[in-house]
Each structure stands twice: as C-alpha cells, then as structure tokens.
Amino acid sequence: MSQPAPTLPPALLAHQLADAPRYRDDAAGKPGAAPLAVLAPRSAQDAAAILRALQSAGLAAVVQGGRTGLSGGARVQPGEVVLSTERLTAPPVVDPVAATMTLGAGVPLETAQQAARDHGLYLAADLGARGSATVGGMAATNAGGPLALRYGTFRQQVLGLEAVLPDGTIVSRLGGLAKDNSGLDLSQYLIGSEGVLGLITRLVLRLHPAPTARRVAVCALEGAAQALALLPVLRAGLGPLLQACELIIDPLLSETCARRGLRYPFATPAAAVLLVEVAGPDPAADAARLETVLGAALETGQIADAVLSASEADCLRLWALRDGCSHYLIENAGPLTSLDLSLPLPAIPAFLDQAAALCAGRARPYVFGHLGDGNLHYILACPPDDALTTQVFALTARHGGVITAEHGIGLDKVRWLPLCRDAAEIAAMARIKGAIDPGFILNPGRIFGTPA
Known part of the structure; x- marks a missing residue:
C-alpha cells in the first residue's frame, strides 16, 4: 500500500511559490520529480525558520540557485521540497x-x-x-x-x-x-x-x-601536445597578463562554425585551436607583448597560424567561437553525456588518445576546456552509455585526474566518486555531514549518497 504524501507545515506557506517544470531539474536535463513544495526565503532568518520546520516535519529539501549545474545536484527526488535562493537578492x-x-x-x-x-x-x-x-x-x-x-x-x-x-x-x-x-x-x-x-x-x-583593455588571439596548433608545449611559453612571456587559455579540439570548432554561421579563423582547419586572452593596465604595451610572444612562436614553428584582435569587437568575435561550441553541442549534436574532467596537464595528450580509442565505434567525443588549469569538457555524442562513461572516468583516475572539475558530484556522479576519493576520505566527508545534518534533510543523496 502506498504511503500518503507528506503535508507541508502551515508555517511555511508564506514562503511558497507555485511549482513549475523548471524547478524539477538543473541543466543536466534528466527529468526530476514534482517537488512537494517550492519555498523561497528572503533572508537568513526566513531560511532558518524553514529549515527548523522541515526538521520538525522530517522533510528533505534540495537547494536550487540558477540551476545551471550539470551533475543533477538540483534535480528533485520524490518527496523533496525545493529551497530556492531566487528571493535572496540583496543588491550588491x-x-x-x-x-x-x-x-x-x-x-x-x-x-x-x-x-x-x-x-x-x-x-x-x-x-x-x-x-x-x-x-x-x-x-x-x-x-x-x-x-x-x-x-x-x-x-x-x-x-x-x-x-x-x-x-x-x-x-x-x-x-x-x-x-x-x-x-x-x-x-x-x-x-x-x-x-x-x-x-x-x-x-x-x-x-x-579593472583591466583597462584586453586582447585576444586564436592560435592554430597540431594537437593537444603542441598546446601544452606552448603554455609555459605563454606564461613566461606574458606573466600576470595571461588571463585565459582555452583549448578546442577539432572537429568541434569546424562543425560549430559551419552550423552556426561563424567565420572559421584560419584558411585550413587546425587539429587544435588555443584561444588566449591577456588583460592589463596598458593597452598598447599589452597588445605589443602578446604580438611579440606569438610572433616568436610562429617563427619557431610552435604555432602554425594566429589571428589577433585589434578591438573589443574583435575580442567578442573570437570569444564567440569558443562560446559557440557549447551552443552548437546543445542545439545540434543530439543526445550528449557531458563529462567535466580535471587532469594533470602533462597527462592530457595521452588521455585524449586513449579516450578516443575507448570511444571508437561507440560515441563521437567532442573536447574543449580550460587548458591552463587542466579542466576538459569531454562530451560524448551518443545515447546514454554508463559502461563507456565508467571507462572514461576510470581512465581519468588512472592519469591522476578527477571526475568533476566545476559541476560537482550531485546525484549523477555519486557511484563514481570512489574512483578519485578513497574510502577514508568519503567516510570523513560523510561524518562531517552527519554531525551537521544528522537527519540528512538538506540535499540528501548528493556527493556521497544517503546513510545505510
């Protein structure tokens, strides 16, 4: 016999918002359950009253912000209340x-x-x-x-x-x-x-x-190994001016430009493209420094070609290439599994070769990310394939990496956390959670599951 749905304590009705489909999941896109209620405090005092009432009623809550995460952390599980931060908008x-x-x-x-x-x-x-x-x-x-x-x-x-x-x-x-x-x-x-x-x-x-101005360049490279070889050159030559270093592995950029009507920056497709941004207090000197560093790299063959911005409009146009990759994948690539990986920099070329071998005949991998800190967005274009995901995560761990860099563990990656955190670490995290939230009412099941 099914149990009756729990009821919301009357004291919480003043904080309630109307339910809507957007509250049921985050950007991971998997369907979530209808929440028992959507509650939106306006202050810490409101939130304290809500949590005390939920504790007394034995109800669980999932916290939601902008719902842009990709690990299912904001996805509603059956019987959960949504605790939204959308009214916590004290102006800056x-x-x-x-x-x-x-x-x-x-x-x-x-x-x-x-x-x-x-x-x-x-x-x-x-x-x-x-x-x-x-x-x-x-x-x-x-x-x-x-x-x-x-x-x-x-x-x-x-x-x-x-x-x-x-x-x-x-x-x-x-x-x-x-x-x-x-x-x-x-x-x-x-x-x-x-x-x-x-x-x-x-x-x-x-x-x-605030930087006075920025300059952006995109560089054509033979592959990830050449991008990593260029990184210390950029660091040494640009110092604290170096603000971003974004890697795109083809065919992602070629397909993005073709499908989104963007101008490909080079005469022929490059195996890898590196977007470099500098920002500092002296626009003329900063631009000259970037030109000098990239000019030397062109002379030594470290890069095959480069396009440099001459204005803020050019900066926006070049960044649109990088941002367009995300839009292209969401809109045109069909079913996707987004793997947000963090790897030691020296391991990236070998990982990419070995991961491509795992994917052969099973999924088309698309790769881009933040090269300077080792964060790769490894996107599998294929129907959901837990076996392949497990193999890619295990390969990441063997190279000394972890299975999430920016989006967290959430609900979707709990089963794979032991690949990058040992049992003692997971148990220590669970003890901290148990001490602060013995009823496991706040975001239960996220990161390390629920207690047995």
Missing part, C-alpha cells in the same frame, strides 16, 4: 576602499559583474551562464571558468559568507577581512559543499583592479 554593495562586494546569494553573476564595473573594479569570475548562474550557487559548487587560470576558482573570490545550517543555525562571517585566523574558517567548509552542509544566503566577494 561595493566598498571601493576594501575592494569588496556584499550581496545576496541569489544575485546572478552578470549583475554582480556589472556592479563591480560601475565602481571601476573587477569581479574575477565568469561563466557562459553568467545571466542565470547565481553567486551563491557558484560558491556552493566552487565554480571555475576561464578566469581560474589567473585568479583561481570561486573559492578564491569569497572573503566571507552568511549561511544557514540544516538545523536552522545561522552562521555569519561578513566582515570581509583579508586576514582572519580566529578559529576554523566555516566559509571554506561551505564553499564547494554542493549545499549538503548549509544554505548560503549572503556573500562578501573579493574585487580586483
């Missing part, structure tokens, strides 16, 4: 002297970026989903993106935060101090925890001096 407050920004967790990244620009400062984080991804979700997943090469992941951009633990306790470190060794840094425990340890409600972010 910038301190230009301290170079910090305080804002609500539900604020979109693009809004935060513009607020920094309005004060002549720079938020050193960017994603293709900048209009939807929220700063709280980026902290919860420790998001990366192309700027991680120069500035680090989102963890490095967070100076403090306010969060609500599963029992309704509010913890707040919003002082924004650059140095604070007064005990354990609870903010860092919560960053990258995928919402299993608490709901982030506000953040203090680190800002940087």
